[in-house]
Amino acid sequence: xETLFFxxxxxxxxxxxxxxxxxxxxxxxxxxxVMTFFCLATYYVMLDAPFMAAVQVMVYAxxxxxxxxxxxxxxxxRVNASKIATHKLVxxxxxxxxxxxxxxxxxxxxxxALPNGPYSSTVxxxxxxxxxxxREMFTNFLLPFEITSILLLVxxxxxxxxxxxxx
Amino acid sequence: MxxxxxxxxxxxxxxxxxxxxxxxxxxxxxxxxxxxxMLNAVNLTFVALSRHLGNLDGQVFVFFIMTVAAAExxxxxxxxxxxxxxxxxxxxxxMNLMKW
Numbered sequence: 001x002e003t004l005f006f007x008x009x010x011x012x013x014x015x016x017x018x019x020x021x022x023x024x025x026x027x028x029x030x031x032x033x034v035m036t037f038f039c040l041a042t043y044y045v046m047l048d049a050p051f052m053a054a055v056q057v058m059v060y061a062x063x064x065x066x067x068x069x070x071x072x073x074x075x076x077x078r079v080n081a082s083k084i085a086t087h088k089l090v091x092x093x094x095x096x097x098x099x100x101x102x103x104x105x106x107x108x109x110x111x112x113a114l115p116n117g118p119y120s121s122t123v124x125x126x127x128x129x130x131x132x133x134x135r136e137m138f139t140n141f142l143l144p145f146e147i148t149s150i151l152l153l154v155x156x157x158x159x160x161x162x163x164x165x166x167x
Numbered sequence: 168m169x170x171x172x173x174x175x176x177x178x179x180x181x182x183x184x185x186x187x188x189x190x191x192x193x194x195x196x197x198x199x200x201x202x203x204x205m206l207n208a209v210n211l212t213f214v215a216l217s218r219h220l221g222n223l224d225g226q227v228f229v230f231f232i233m234t235v236a237a238a239e240x241x242x243x244x245x246x247x248x249x250x251x252x253x254x255x256x257x258x259x260x261x262m263n264l265m266k267w
Binding site: 029033044047055071074093097099103113115116119141151165 | 173180184191199200201211224235241242248
């Protein structure tokens with residue numbers, strides 16, 4: 001049952017990912033991308049990471065996609081339906097295909113290390129995923145967490161300066 | 168967890184589709200969305216391996232990747248709006264000011 005569900009979600013994810021690349025209208029691409037993000041959130045739930053799924057839906061499918069759709073609507077680009085606006089189609093597809101081939105060969109030949117960490121499925125279900133992530137983030141990863149705030153501040157200032165006509 | 172390879176292969180497929188999109192499309196916003204998709208594919212690898220190893224460091228990394236993606240979205244879309252105000256287009260072929 002779970003395998004069947006996994007296959008179904010994979011199908012939806014791959015089809016919507018192809019639609020992101022293939023759609024001529026950027027709005028349709030954006031909607032397909034939202035679908036891909038929801039599929040990834042489903043994967044996170046299946047991987048016992050419900051907090052990551054919630055963050056995925058809120059940050060990606062919510063905030064970032066709203067920003068992108070807002071920009072598309074704001075620019076209001078006229079879609080040139082007659083001509084296909086692409087670069088070298090064959091070369092790009094070939095590079096993508098070889099990337100895929102290479103990665104799959106590496107995945108199938110390699111072996112991940114044995115599961116030996118402390119956070120097994122039962123521990124996550126007992127303590128709660130959010131609490132474990134929070135503990136990890138505010139103890140071992142406290143300094144990167146603080147640096148993240150500086151990154152966001154720089155991004156806000158940069159966006160404002162870029163969007164202003166005259167500083 | 169028995170299905171680790173399935174997740175990794177899905178992640179590889181999404182990453183490759185994103186690569187094709189970045190290389191093939193001309194619309195800067197679509198290229199941007201493809202980059203977001205590649206970042207998400209990497210996130211899936213992180214979460215799957217973190218779950219497989221029973222170690223939460225990978226999921227904290229995913230958190231930081233999401234932060235970087237949000238910052239990138241803010242700055243990138245502001246750049247596109249600034250570019251559109253100058254050139255009335257967001258084709259990447261028109262972005263050739265620094266080309267020699």
